[in-house]
Amino acid sequence: MYRYDEFDARFVRERVAQFRDQVARRLDGSITEDEFKPLRLKNGLYLQLHAYMLRIAIPYGTLSSRQMRQLALIGDRFDKGYGHFTTRQNLQFNWPKLKDVPEILDLLADVEMHAIQTSGNCIRNVTADHFAGVAADELEDPRPVAELIRQWSTAHPEFSYLPRKFKVAVSGAAEDRAVILAHDIGIRIVRHEQTGEIGYRIIVGGGMGRTPMIGKVVRAFLPKADLLAYLEAIMRVYNAEGRRDNKYKARVKILVHETGAEEFTRRVEEEFAALDGPSINADPAELARIAAYFAAPDYADLEPFSAPLDRQKKANPEFAAFVESNSFAHRQPGYTALTVSLKPIGGIPGDATGDQMRALADIAEQWSFSELRVTHQQNIVLPNIRLDDLFDVWKALRTADLATANVGLITDIIACPGLDYCALATARSIPIAQSISNRFADPVRQKLIGELGIKISGCINACGHHHMGHIGILGLEKSGQESYQITLGGDATDKAAIGERLGPGLGADEVPDAIETIVGVYLGNREASEPFINTYRRIGIAPFRAAFAKVEETSDAAH
Amino acid sequence: MPLIDRNGTIAEQWTREPGATAGHLIVPLEALAETLATRRNDQRIGVSLANTAVVSDLADVLGRVALIAIAFPAYNDGRGFTLAKRLRRAGFTGRLRATGPLIADQFAYALSCGFDEIELPEALAARQPVAHWLKAAQSFSAVYQRGYEGKSSILDQRRTAAASQHD
Numbered sequence: 132m133y134r135y136d137e138f139d140a141r142f143v144r145e146r147v148a149q150f151r152d153q154v155a156r157r158l159d160g161s162i163t164e165d166e167f168k169p170l171r172l173k174n175g176l177y178l179q180l181h182a183y184m185l186r187i188a189i190p191y192g193t194l195s196s197r198q199m200r201q202l203a204l205i206g207d208r209f210d211k212g213y214g215h216f217t218t219r220q221n222l223q224f225n226w227p228k229l230k231d232v233p234e235i236l237d238l239l240a241d242v243e244m245h246a247i248q249t250s251g252n253c254i255r256n257v258t259a260d261h262f263a264g265v266a267a268d269e270l271e272d273p274r275p276v277a278e279l280i281r282q283w284s285t286a287h288p289e290f291s292y293l294p295r296k297f298k299v300a301v302s303g304a305a306e307d308r309a310v311i312l313a314h315d316i317g318i319r320i321v322r323h324e325q326t327g328e329i330g331y332r333i334i335v336g337g338g339m340g341r342t343p344m345i346g347k348v349v350r351a352f353l354p355k356a357d358l359l360a361y362l363e364a365i366m367r368v369y370n371a372e373g374r375r376d377n378k379y380k381a382r383v384k385i386l387v388h389e390t391g392a393e394e395f396t397r398r399v400e401e402e403f404a405a406l407d408g409p410s411i412n413a414d415p416a417e418l419a420r421i422a423a424y425f426a427a428p429d430y431a432d433l434e435p436f437s438a439p440l441d442r443q444k445k446a447n448p449e450f451a452a453f454v455e456s457n458s459f460a461h462r463q464p465g466y467t468a469l470t471v472s473l474k475p476i477g478g479i480p481g482d483a484t485g486d487q488m489r490a491l492a493d494i495a496e497q498w499s500f501s502e503l504r505v506t507h508q509q510n511i512v513l514p515n516i517r518l519d520d521l522f523d524v525w526k527a528l529r530t531a532d533l534a535t536a537n538v539g540l541i542t543d544i545i546a547c548p549g550l551d552y553c554a555l556a557t558a559r560s561i562p563i564a565q566s567i568s569n570r571f572a573d574p575v576r577q578k579l580i581g582e583l584g585i586k587i588s589g590c591i592n593a594c595g596h597h598h599m600g601h602i603g604i605l606g607l608e609k610s611g612q613e614s615y616q617i618t619l620g621g622d623a624t625d626k627a628a629i630g631e632r633l634g635p636g637l638g639a640d641e642v643p644d645a646i647e648t649i650v651g652v653y654l655g656n657r658e659a660s661e662p663f664i665n666t667y668r669r670i671g672i673a674p675f676r677a678a679f680a681k682v683e684e685t686s687d688a689a690h
Numbered sequence: 691m692p693l694i695d696r697n698g699t700i701a702e703q704w705t706r707e708p709g710a711t712a713g714h715l716i717v718p719l720e721a722l723a724e725t726l727a728t729r730r731n732d733q734r735i736g737v738s739l740a741n742t743a744v745v746s747d748l749a750d751v752l753g754r755v756a757l758i759a760i761a762f763p764a765y766n767d768g769r770g771f772t773l774a775k776r777l778r779r780a781g782f783t784g785r786l787r788a789t790g791p792l793i794a795d796q797f798a799y800a801l802s803c804g805f806d807e808i809e810l811p812e813a814l815a816a817r818q819p820v821a822h823w824l825k826a827a828q829s830f831s832a833v834y835q836r837g838y839e840g841k842s843s844i845l846d847q848r849r850t851a852a853a854s855q856h857d
Contacts, residue, residue, distance in 0.1 A: 136848070138847060138848065141831065141832075142830065142832070145829060145831065146829075146830075149795075149826075149829040152829075153795065156794075156818075161817050161818050161822060162793060162817070162818065166765065166793050169765075170795055252766070282834040282844070283835060286833065286834070287835060288771065288798065288800075288802035288833070288835065288838050289768070289771045289772055289775055289799070289802075289803050289838070290771075292765070292767065292768025292771070292796070293768060363837075367775070370768055370771070370772045371769055371772045371773070375767060407837070410836060413836070413845055414845065414849055416849065416852065417845055417848060417849070420848070420852075
């Protein structure tokens with residue numbers, strides 16, 4: 132894991148001091164609330180429906196046991212004993228008091244953490260594949276370059292007052308687990324077809340929100356050394372030309388769309404050609420310095436197969452089901468990357484109590500080289516578990532109520548905080564997730580249904596990534612009532628697709644039945660063990676619409 | 691209107707009144723050609739630009755003016771930073787001024803992007819005294835970017851530190 136050097140440590144302390152001073156100037160009236168707003172947002176502090184919310188950066192989702200314990204302590208001391216992991220691999224505390232925030236920031240700085248640029252119209256916390264460094268299908272670990280970008284984008288003098296927020300994601304694997312096609316900039320680590328050199332594919336203009344777009348490739352291959360100058364060129368074109376007349380048209384996806392991908396690319400390349408690259412780019416030695424922190428841990432030399440694990444699975448079907456749904460192929464023989472679901476049946480997606488965070492920290496310390504990951508699916512990964520240790524890990528997780536065996540299944544639901552917390556929300560998300568989760572609680576049935584991702588957003592801003600859910604649910608407000616719009620066929624992988632609308636909006640209590648109907652059509656049409664998304668691609672939306680319309684009719688007749 | 695640079699408050703030596711008998715003159719881009727042709731011998735000329743100005747259109751202007759003033763319509767409109775950066779890259783070496791309701795916390799950014807001075811509305815300057823600006827400009831002792839003015843880059847400091855270890 133990356134560790135701060137003297138420069139990083141000093142920078143973060145200076146940022147805390149700066150924020151303390153900004154709060155003081157707000158309180159003495161020398162800056163107005165309007166002027167203070169971007170300053171607090173750039174430090175992750177939102178004013179929500181009931182209280183302030185502090186969003187803490189977990190760069191590219193990687194954190195240590197020590198950091199996780201500190202988050203638990205902050206949750207216990209300044210929140211209500213829990214924290215909420217988000218779809219951007221961050222952590223949110225929903226109940227801090229403004230006067231306590233500088234102290235919380237000091238506690239974060241003690242463990243090399245911060246809340247810098249987790250909000251505001253600036254370059255946000257950089258995200259990456261949560262299996263970075265351990266995935267078997269990886270070309271190169273994306274975290275060193277993500278860390279380089281984190282540093283470069285921090286308090287950027289030119290790009291801190293952008294037209295709108297700006298999100299960067301990096302993936303280094305064959306399968307895209309970082310949703311890079313739905314980010315303002317997506318970076319894919321690729322090998323040059325002719326030369327074999329490793330570099331970056333640069334994708335710009337993806338995004339969700341009210342106008343979902345798939346990003347466009349602006350540079351198929353960028354040499355590694357040119358990265359920061361190229362990013363500067365993209366940002367400069369966007370900062371100068373991105374729309375500022377309408378906040379809903381201000382993201383770079385709209386600029387790319389309205390300018391045309393070809394012309395946008397031409398402008399970026401023109402700007403890039405005019406730059407003095409060597410004066411901007413990081414020395415390759417700097418990337419190497421960062422990369423050294425992400426060197427593989429001291430793995431044991433193991434057989435790829437574990438006889439004890441096999442015996443334990445045979446003796447304990449519940450454990451076997453857990454291993455099957457929650458483990459992921461590791462590049463190192465004898466290890467697995469284990470996902471810990473934060474989606475217990477009927478629970479709040481992404482929430483963890485202080486005790487659970489401490490349990491995760493302890494488990495990671497004992498069995499996973501003290502390292503944890505946060506996924507954009509709002510789960511936690513223990514990236515380096517020995518197959519021989521899985522049974523002990525499972526028992527420890529079970530004690531902490533963290534052994535739900537539903538990763539990738541229908542109850543592994545992504546949901547934004549929605550109207551229960553968020554000032555932007557138009558409808559609740561959490562209760563919808565809970566009612567679906569309760570409806571499909573039966574583990575046998577979940578397994579029968581197989582891989583199916585439900586994603587719920589409580590407003591058009593799409594923090595719950597509903598556009599890219601196999602089943603997406605968008606909560607809106609229609610004449611004073613919550614109304615839920617369902618989309619089908621979204622996909623967040625390298626086959627990225629935006630879901631198609633199924634039909635008219637539904638009331639909250641009708642949603643679980645609608646999901647039943649959709650699942651029914653799928654099970655009735657699937658071939659062999661085909662997952663939902665494949666069946667959907669094969670048969671299209673029509674059979675789902677037909678079944679949905681029939682349900683609508685019956686429900687109308689009953690009213 | 692109040693004017694500050696990296697050392698504090700400075701005296702205004704420029705006017706936007708074409709008829710003024712003293713001081714150097716800032717005019718809008720449209721009036722520049724005529725003003726340059728008719729100016730007093732000792733008079734220096736500056737030009738004011740909207741933050742949407744295109745640098746390639748200004749090629750023959752840059753060498754003929756002593757000051758460029760870029761308007762910031764609101765503190766949260768960051769286009770002026772990019773325009774300043776592009777003007778410096780295009781070779782403008784005169785005085786670069788940001789005009790408008792910036793806030794103290796943007797001072798360091800403005801200096802880094804190539805501005806020399808900030809011209810503030812009276813009410814805003816009264817609320818945010820110059821001491822706040824000078825303090826805010828010193829919030830960070832080093833920055834993560836390379837290629838910007840003023841502050842030392844952490845990347846360069848790391849390189850220097852690594853090189854001295856090898857000696």
